[in-house]
Each structure stands twice: as C-alpha cells, then as structure tokens.
Amino acid sequence: MRDLGVGFGHLLKGQRWVARHGRQFGFGLVPGLITLVLYAAALVSLALWGQDFVTWATPFADDWSSPWPGLFRGLLTALLFALGLLLAVVTFTAVTLLVGQPFYESLSETVDRDVSPDGTAPESELPLWRDLWISGRDSLRIVVRAGLWGVLLFALGFLPVVGQTAVPVLGFFVTGFFLTEELTAVALQRRGVQLRERLVLLRSRKLLVWGFGTPLGLAFLVPFVAVFLMPGAVAGATLLARELLGEEIRDGDGRTDPEGAPDAPRDEHAHR
Template identity: 85%
Template structure:
C-alpha cells in the first residue's frame, strides 16, 4: 500500500513541477494539441461519411426492405464510430508521445537535471530518427499487448457478476500499467533500457506503477483532459523512473528554475524494491538483469 501512495505522489509531483515551470508546460502542451486536432478531424470525417462507407462495404444489403436496411446499416455505423472512439482513447497517449518525442525528451531531461544532485541528466547518443523508430516500434509492441489484454477482459465481461464487477477493476489496473510504461519509456529509453527490461522493471514494483498509472488512466479516458495532464504525466513518470532505478533525488527538488543554478540540498536515495536494479541502467546490448518477461 505504501508503494501505491508513492506512485500517486509521483503523479502529483509531476503536475506540480510543470505548474512551477510554465515554459516547459506550454512547450509540452503542443504535441497533445496537435494529436487532439488530428483525432478530432478523423472522428468528424467518420461521423460525416461513416454511413456512406458502411453502405459501400455492405452491397449485399441493398435490396433489403425497410426498416431492416436502415437498422442494419445504422447499427454498423454506430459500432464503427464506437470502435474508432475506443481506438482513439487507447492510442492517444502512444501517438502523442511519438509526435512529441523531441518535446517530451527535452522536458524529461529538464526534470532530471532539476532533481539530480549533480544537475546532470542522462543523455541518449542515438540520432533523432533512431529514437523515433525505437519509440514507434516499442509503442506498437505495447499496444499489441494491451489489445490482447483487452480481448481477454472483454470475453471475461460476459461472466455473470464477475464480468460486471471484477473485470472492469482489472481493466483499469491493466490500463494504468501500460500507460505508465508508455510515459516512463521517455526517461528509460534515454538511459538505454530496452522494452523487455522496462516491462520486467515495472513488474517488479507493480503497486508503485498502479498508484501512478491507474488514476491517470481514468483521467485519460477524456482525451481533452489528457492534453493538459500529459506534460505533468511525463515529468512524474521521469521521477518514477528514477525511483525504479534507485537513482538519487534531491529533497524538495522542483522548487526552482532548472535553467538557473542547481541549489544544493540534502540527497535522498529511494530504496529499490526487492527485484529493482541498482543505480546503473543496462545499455541497449546488455543482458536484461530483471529476469525473463512474463
């Protein structure tokens, strides 16, 4: 239970950090706004021409009598729009992170410099195009895993009582886990931690991850809310990544402008969990020290 509170604490600290650093917050809003406009345009287009598409895709029903033709195609149009909306919710974070890779990379580095005792942030030696490729590839792999969980939970939803009580709760925790992975990947990828090792690392502190990602996932069900919370979520995920890796963090960090001098302060070192790694993250070619993926 302590880790649950700590995870939620990182979420709040991230929002407070961007609230104190207005320029970073405004900078971090741009990718979410761009993605929101693109998604809104796609949904509007689907609402306007979705019925035409369904009609084109179901020529076998052209000769059906009224009202069956209208009911059938109206139902398919509604299902198509509902699926598109669900897909938009599931992919919004991943697409926003992909669009905003340079923005969030810069924001995450500023957080690292601000909270690090020596004012130094880990940096990636990879070119931007390579980082974008890795980010897109890993996001797709995570999305596939999330969809598999979604299908399983959807099937379990038909179980009487359990499907209407337990399954939705499990669904929120699953969403929180994968959402945290997507957000923490900004800081962890910069440290050279591969997807396989990231997933194992997050599994080693599930309560911490759920405390951060589950309430955020509930808020992210509304994409407009996600736009305004995204910069703080990236900042909070950077703090969470530092705790997962056992990196030292200054107490009271984030109260000053990281562009200025790094104020000296007492150093706290979060105790890693029983399966958490030491302070150094593995390089891209290093063997995964966290055990095989489950």
C-alpha cells in the same frame, strides 16, 4: 500498499513541476492537441457508425424474435465503443509521445537535472532518427500488447455480472500499466533500458506503477484533460523512472533514496 501512494505522489509532483515551468508546459500542449483532434474524429466516427458495423457483422441475429436482436446488438455496440475508448486512452500517450518526441526528451532531461543531486542527466548518444525509430517500434509493440488485452477484456465483458463489474476495473489497471510504460520509456530509453527490461522492471513494482498510471488513465477519459496533463505526466514519469532504478531524487523537501528498487541493465548508448 505504500507504493500506491508513492506512485500517485510522483504523478502530482510531475504536475507541480510543469506548473513552475510554464514555457515548457505551453510547448507540451501542442502535440497533445494535434493527437486529440485525430482521436476525437475517430471516436465520433465510431459512435456514428458503430451500430451499422455491428448490424453488418451479425447477420445471424436477423432471424431472432424481438427484442433480442436489438438488445444483443446494442450491447455489442456499447462494448465496441468501450473497446475503442480503451485503445484510445492507451494509444493516445504513444502517439502523442511520438509526435512530441523532441520536446518530451528535452523536458525529461530537464527534470532529471533538476532533481539529480549532481545536476546531471543521462543523455542518449543516438541520432534523433534512431531514437524516433526505437520509440515508434517499441510503442507499436506496446499497442499490440494493449490491443490483445483489449480483445480479451471485450470477450470477458459478455460474462454475467463479472463482465459488468470486475472487467471494467481490471481494464483500468491494464490501461494504467501500459500508460506508465509509455511515459517512463522517455527517461528509461535515454538510460539504455530496452523494452523487455522495462517491462520486467515495471512488473517488479506493480503497485507503484498502478498508483501512477491508473489515476492518470481515469483522468484521460475526461475530454481535453489528457492534453493538459501530458507534460506533467512526462515529468512525473521521469521521477518514477528514477524511483524504479533506485536513483536519488532531490526536491524541495530534501533528498530521498528509494528503497528496494532493483537495478536495471543499461547499455553503451547511455551516459553514466
């Protein structure tokens, strides 16, 4: 259970870090604002026309006696919007990171230098277009995985009692995991840790990941909050990446050396 607190602590430390670096925080708001406008338009469209879509997709309910067609379609509309909201929360981070890739790379490197005992940070030797390609490709893979989970949770939502209690809770933990993967990818990709290796690393310390990502996922449900938390989330995810890799972290309280963190493979593209 200690890892839950450690993960949440890194989330708070990331927010405090950007609060002390106002200029980088300001630049970090721009990608989130652009993405927010796009997602808000999509969710509003889903809210306005989601019921029409459900009615079109369920012609077999037309012959049911009242009030069952309305209740059935109302439930499906609510579940459809919940699924859209879940995917929006998960993919918001991926799209925002892609839009703001140059800034967030710079932000993550600055955090690494600030907390590293020797003041250095791993740097990718790949050109920007290559980093963008890898980031976009990996983000698409994560979105597909998250989408499959979303479909599964959508189907489980039809189960009596469980679908209205346990499934939403499970959904938040799933969201938290994928959010953390997307955010830590900024720091881990610079270290040459590939997607498959990142997933193994994150699964090895699920409580740490949930402590960081689940509260963040809940906060992202509040309009505009995601935009203001994104810079600090990237900073906190950099600290979390160091924790996962067992790298020493130096802060105002001194140096801490994470215990029990497994080593992760690195490749020739990352500086040592």
